[in-house]
Amino acid sequence: MHPFAYTRVSDTREALKAGRAGGRYIAGGTTLVDLMRETVERPGTLVDISGLPLRDILVTKEGGLRIGALVRMAEAAAHPAVRAAYPVVSRALELSASAQLRNMATIGGNIMQRTRCTYFRDVTADCNKREPGSGCAALHGVNRSHAILGTSDQCVATHPSDVAVAFAALEARVRLLGPDGEREVPFADFLLRPGSTPQREQAVKQGELITTIEIPALPRPLKSGYLKVRDRQSYEFALTSAAVALHIRGGVIREARVAAGGVGTVPWKLPAVERHLIGERPSDALWTAAAEKATEGARPLRHNRFKVALLKRTVERQLRIVGGTK
Amino acid sequence: MSPQPQAAVGAPLSRVDGRLKVTGQARYAAEFDIDGAVHAVIVDASIGRGRITGVDTDDAEAVPGVLRVIHHGNAPTLPYRDNSSGSNNLPGRKLRVFQDDRVLFHGQPVAVVVATTLEAAQHGASLVKVRYDAERPTTDLAEGEPGEPTGYARGDAEAGLRDADVRLDLTYRLARNHHNPMEPHATIARWDGNRLTVWDKTQWVYGTQLELSTVFGLPLDSVRVINPYVGGGFGSGLRCWPHTVVAGLAARITGRPVKLVLTRRQMYFGTGFRPSYDYRLSLGGDRNGRLVAADHRIDAETSSYETFTEAVMTPGQMLYSTPGVRQAYRTVPLDVNSPIWMRGPGAATGVFVVESAMDELAHELGIDPIELRRRNEPAQDPSNNTPFSTRRLLECYTVGAREFGWQRRKPKPRSTRDGDWLIGMGMAAGVYHTAVAPAQSRGRLNADGTAVIESATSDMGPGTYTAQTQVAADALGLAVRAVDYRLGDSRYPQTPPHGGSMTMASVGSATLDVCDQLRRQAIRLAVEDEESPLHGVSPDDIVVRGGRLHVQGNPARGESYQRLLTRNGRARLEADTSFTPPRGERFSISGYSATFTEVAVDATLGLVRVRRMLSVYDAGRIISPKLADSQAIGGMVGGIGQALLEHTVTDHRDGRIVNANLADYLVPVNADIPDLRAIYLDGEDYDADPLGVKGLAELVICGVAPALANAVFNATGRRVRELPITAEALL
Known part of the structure; x- marks a missing residue:
């Protein structure tokens, strides 16, 4: 670990000031400290924001949710409003990491977490994300866990978060506070595909602070859930995952929100799957046909070809679990 | 008695x-509070093979608290006298720390930073710049040049296979596994004049004492090794590893007691591993299920500088009566560090192959797997014609089948379903030689x-x-x-x-x-x-x-x-x-087991979940039943890991281990472990030793992986001959 300065702030004004001066925000520290130990991250100053008043979960009057950036993963997962309105969110959280990590890690930190690509985390390996221009060791290396969607020849790393897949599906918005005031970014624009700048991962400007994540209201009744497919049953990142929310009225699917994890460089929204579902009646055939659309544009690598089939089956399974079978 | x-x-x-x-x-090795101790952090080679052309230590030495950076360019020549001890004296030439500019594998120690604090040592280590002349390493078992085989033969295997009613030609591949004990390897070294004391994580204080005395050229009793508690080993502590010498060297050069703790990452190349195998087996039998011949061609990885072998051939020689057996076991030198024994060494590999193949043969002939094994039960050890001291494998089958409900198994694969899950049962025998x-x-x-x-x-x-x-x-x-x-x-x-x-x-x-x-x-x-x-x-x-x-x-x-x-x-x-154990091999002495398991395999997602497992052991007298259960359950968990999860993955382009951490090298978590049950046949074996015990620790892992693979076949109809069995093999 490289030496660093540490400062603790007690209000957002102080935080922004420290952030503007080049400080790096830290809350639960479950990703950042690990990466600092590996010298992947070498911040000069850490600004501890865990004392900021961003720990509330509010239900909006339309029926959406506003989750403070510093709410712990475990708190959000257990919150009655989250469990009632968006099981997909609480389930995604429950299936993440370990109990210890969920007790420390925050929601804001979760969507800021960096990839688990082994080459990114090994400072002696080539990685464009860590060291732009050095190359991508994963592209022709060991890439079983890597992305098949949204990749570029610069980077094929997945975004590791589970709850971000739920946020992507539900079209959440990220509220940011910066020197010039507040702004809101749709989740789809918040996490960035690597393209030719894989080192840029979030649409956050230096010194900006995530304050809340807002999940818009959806028509009720809404059924939702999250399926995570992995080799072992806990404490592993997804090989594939699917977040699904369906509004079914009169036996017809009126609204559909679907996204996949473990397969994209960012949580992968599946609009083609959603379109295929709208206006249809739930059936096994429908789930299969819709899931076929999940891998449009997939570009598998040497060790992760299986993810193409596995992703379709994961989406199909979760559509059936959430939407039921006729 | x-x-x-x-x-x-x-x-x-x-x-x-x-x-x-x-x-x-x-108190574990790293926890002893030694006055004046300073900290050492190893710098590992970031190439897989080649030469060091320069070591720039200026930045590291400028870090406050850093006392010394030691590497091949400034380290003293160490005696490295011959050591007669087996575990530190594999055929070849052991790795000698900081004695030359050669890099033999990715992660080899190339320098050590000693500092007054751990943080300064870590920071210093990250600032040491090592320049290399890199060569392309060979780390893939399939690409290496095998050495001369060790062999075994009885009868005429070739003729037997040629004339057999049924012949199976099977290739099995087993991944490299790492021990991953909870406690990291660690050493504290202190010199008092010409006497060296080390607190070291080891499974053999005498072996480490002997090794250090020969490396540093000291009389044996000038070295003392202390290690009252070991936080898991599974074999990783059976050898004195380079970092222990590094700690001793750093302590001698700095004149301070030195504490050196390997990081989890460093455990993957700073200590050994269960080698990967490519194991080809041809098995011939008659229509009645009697084995007539078996031909084993076994390739295993070893390092370029030492030849590591283990008893992988034994199960194929003595588990079943087979008139014709031929075996050829070759080690393949690769640009990797040396393997070491890991729980059930050799046997866990050999038993997996033999017991998977027996299941294949049983299916091929339409004979119940237990019945097939009964028909090939030998009256005496067929490898050397000595009587068994005790061999109660048939009882293990009987008790296990009864207690597990084996009769409920449907022989036809893919015939039991529970929602999205395909259900299957499998069994396997296990054996491990009793050593005294x-x-x-x-x-x-x-x-x-x-x-x-x-x-x-x-x-x-x-x-x-x-x-x-x-x-x-x-x-x-x-x-x-x-x-x-x-x-x-x-x-x-x-x-x-x-x-x-x-x-x-x-x-x-x-x-x-x-x-x-x-x-x-x-x-x-x-x-x-x-x-x-x-x-x-x-x-x-x-x-x-x-x-x-x-x-x-x-x-x-x-x-x-x-x-x-x-x-x-x-x-x-x-x-x-x-x-001193009695001389001579009057008896063939081994522990035996039968393992039964039920698995569920997701029919579309390919995930394997273990539902229950039962092992019955013929292990002689059980001294401590509660500890025996702990051993047995641990062995079953280890076997589940070997079968379904554990796989050290190397990037063959540069020899880098890419999953050198416990998030990416998967071992089972609690959620993966179902109801596990152990039964010990009541009895003792006084031909084995005065206590009547036959050993349990290795036996309990042997047989678990094949029972699982056989259950996966029974569930799905898919025969996976590569460990670990992952989702992609079952999609």
Whole structure:
């Protein structure tokens, strides 16, 4: 670990000031400290924001949710409003990491977490994300866990978060506070595909602070859930995952929100799957046909070809679990 | 067998050191508080093969607190005298730390930074710039150049296979596995003049003592190795690794005690591993399911500088009567660090192949897998025609089948479904050779009625402290709490490595002998003492219970050790022993098992979930049932890991291990582990050793992986011959 300065702030004004001066925000520290130990991250100053008043979960009057950036993963997962309105969110959280990590890690930190690509985390390996221009060791290396969607020849790393897949599906918005005031970014624009700048991962400007994540209201009744497919049953990142929310009225699917994890460089929204579902009646055939659309544009690598089939089956399974079978 | 009543042996005692462990008072190697200790952090090679062309230490040395950066350019020449000890003396030329510019594998130690704080040492290590002339390494087993084979043959395997009614030609591939004990490897080294003391995580204090004495050119007794507690080993502590020498060297150069703890990442190349295998087996049988011939062609990885071999051929030679057997075992030198024994060494690999193949043959012939095994049960060891001391494998099948409900298994694959899950059952036999080696012990029986027994053995988790205490307590006729069993110090009497399931048989026999001696001394003292109520009684008629000697069948006539020794003015009685197992191979001695398991495989997602598992063991006498269960459950969990999860992944382009951490190298978590049950056939084997034990620690992993693979086949109809079995193989 490289030496660093540490400062603790007690209000957002102080935080922004420290952030503007080049400080790096830290809350639960479950990703950042690990990466600092590996010298992947070498911040000069850490600004501890865990004392900021961003720990509330509010239900909006339309029926959406506003989750403070510093709410712990475990708190959000257990919150009655989250469990009632968006099981997909609480389930995604429950299936993440370990109990210890969920007790420390925050929601804001979760969507800021960096990839688990082994080459990114090994400072002696080539990685464009860590060291732009050095190359991508994963592209022709060991890439079983890597992305098949949204990749570029610069980077094929997945975004590791589970709850971000739920946020992507539900079209959440990220509220940011910066020197010039507040702004809101749709989740789809918040996490960035690597393209030719894989080192840029979030649409956050230096010194900006995530304050809340807002999940818009959806028509009720809404059924939702999250399926995570992995080799072992806990404490592993997804090989594939699917977040699904369906509004079914009169036996017809009126609204559909679907996204996949473990397969994209960012949580992968599946609009083609959603379109295929709208206006249809739930059936096994429908789930299969819709899931076929999940891998449009997939570009598998040497060790992760299986993810193409596995992703379709994961989406199909979760559509059936959430939407039921006729 | 001892005439003493057996009160402690066979009782389900909790660990005598359990309280110390759960309250954090048991001190592990890195936890000793040594005055003035400084910290060392190793810099690992970031290439897989080549030469070091320069080491720039300026930035590292500028870090406040950094005392020294040591590398091949400034390290002294070390004697590295020949060492006769097996585990540190594999054929070849061992890695010599900082003695030249060669890089033999990715992660090899190339420098060490010593600093007053751990943080300064870590930071310094990250600032050392090593320049290399890199060459392309060969790390893929399939691409290496195999060495000359070791062979075995009986009968005419070739003809047998040619004429067999049924012949299967099968290729199995097993991934490299790492031990991953909870406790990282760590060393604290301190020099006092020309004497070296190390607190080191090891399964063999004597082996480490011997190695350090030869590396540094010291008399053996100038080196002391201390290690009272080991936080898991599974074999990773069976050798003195380079980092222990690095710690000693750094301490000598800086003149300070040095603490060096490997990071989890460094454990993947700083210690050994279970090598990967490519194992081809041709199996021939007749229509009635009798094996006629087997041809084994086995390739295993080893390092470029040492040849590591293990008993992988044994199961294929003696598990079943097979007239024609041919085996060729080749090691393939690669640009990797040297492998080492890992739980069930050789056998866990060989049994997987043989038992998977038997299941294939059973399916091919339409014979129940247990029935097929019964038809090939040998009357004596077919590898050398010696009688078995005990071999109760058939009983293991019978008991296991009954208790598991094997009759409910549907022989046709893919015929049981539970929602999205395909359900299957599988079984496999297991075997592990019972090893016994010379061991020494010494003991004191004190006038206060307590005893101290000492041996330089280890307790990496199986419960050596507890089980040896149980043996000692019964032989001395003392309560368990009156016995203080001490281990983990090279000043104690020598023992073999704490591995290969031989500690109970070897060290336990020494414990038994030394305690029998002490008891007999006390009895002799009593019968010759006119003031003793036991005066004149025949020594054979006296037993000791609860620290009181008395006439057998007449508890009223006797006295306590305490009274006897005090009256005689004896502060203590002392004894020592050197147990040597009987010479000659009169018997074929092994532990046996049958493992049964039920798995569920997601029909579309390919995920394997273990539903239940039962193993039945023919392991001789069980000294400590609660510890045995702990061993058995641990072995089953290890086998589940081997079968479904564990895989050290190397990037063959540069020899880098890409999953050198516990998030990416998968071991089972609690959620993966279902109901596990162990049954031990009641009995003992006194041809094996004076305690009648056959060893359990290795046996309990052998047979688990093939039982799982066979269950996966029964569930899905897919035969996966590559470990671990992952989702992609089942989609």
